[in-house]
Amino acid sequence: MTGDLFSANASASASANAPLLRPLPGTPGLQVWPAVLGASRANVLMDRLLASLPWSQPEVTVYGRTGPVPRLQSWHGDPDADYAYSGLPLPPRPWTPELDALRRTVEAVTGHRYNSVLANLYRNGEDTMGWHADDERELGPQPWIASYSLGATRDFTLRRKGQGRIEDRIALAHDQLILMPPAMQRLWEHALPRRARVSAPRLNLTFRLIRKTGR
Structure with a gap:
């Protein structure tokens, strides 16, 4: 049952909270919601997703x-x-x-529509994500991407495309949601570096809108 996690009151409370704005040159900035479901609901959701999703390592x-x-x-x-x-x-x-109910909640909070989600499970600090931008053709020229975190806090690092220097670092925490504007994918790259001292898992869910024509 998902109703206990995604009650109307919980979704309304999250969407009513104004996001924090993280400045990012060349973009309107990253929008950050420090909490969406509340810690206890987020704990239950993480346990359910860890147990139920068909995880693979391609x-x-x-x-x-x-x-x-x-x-x-x-x-x-x-x-x-x-x-x-x-x-x-x-x-x-x-x-x-659970994923569909979370999708509806994220849509209500961010004001954008999504038709897909990539769930990434970082089992500990040795699991990573390399430098990249979410700029594939299927996402179209103006992709709004929402990223929701569960579990261990991990650093989200940012650098301008074509440059090696890290310009910003955000500690993404449990139950935290960020909204990446389209200009970020055009001008910036992001990564999740190794953190040897992190022993707990982190589950990240990035919601996207796939456009079949690429437009």
């Missing part, structure tokens, strides 16, 4: 090298929400009740 080819991605993942969405990155095709698995 191989990708990056710069001519093929190997498993350094994390587990699960792609879900509407039937036509096909997606691919680094040459890896991701046909969508159906929405689970």
Whole structure:
């Protein structure tokens, strides 16, 4: 049952809270909601997703090298929400009740529509995400992407495209939601670096709108 986690009162409370604005040059800024469901509901949601999602560790080819991605993942969405990155095709698995209910909550909070979600499970601080921008053709020229975090706090690092210096770092915490504006994917890259001292898992869910024509 998902009603105990996604009550109308909880969703209304989250959407009524004005987000914090994190300045980012060349963009309107990142919007940050420090809490969406509340810690106890978020704890239950994380346990359910860890146990129920069909986690996998596919191989990708990056710069001519093929190997498993350094994390587990699960792609879900509407039937036509096909997606691919680094040459890896991701046909969508159906929405689970928890993911669909969370999608509705994130839509109410951010004011944007989503038809897919990529769940990434970082089992500990050794699991990572390399530098990238979510600028695939399927996302269209103006992608709004919502990223919801559960579990261990991890650093979200940012740098301008074509540059190596890290310009910003955000500690993404349990039950925290950020909304990335389209200009961020055009001008910036982001990553989740290794953190050897982190032993607990982190689950991240990035909600996207796949556009079949790329427009």
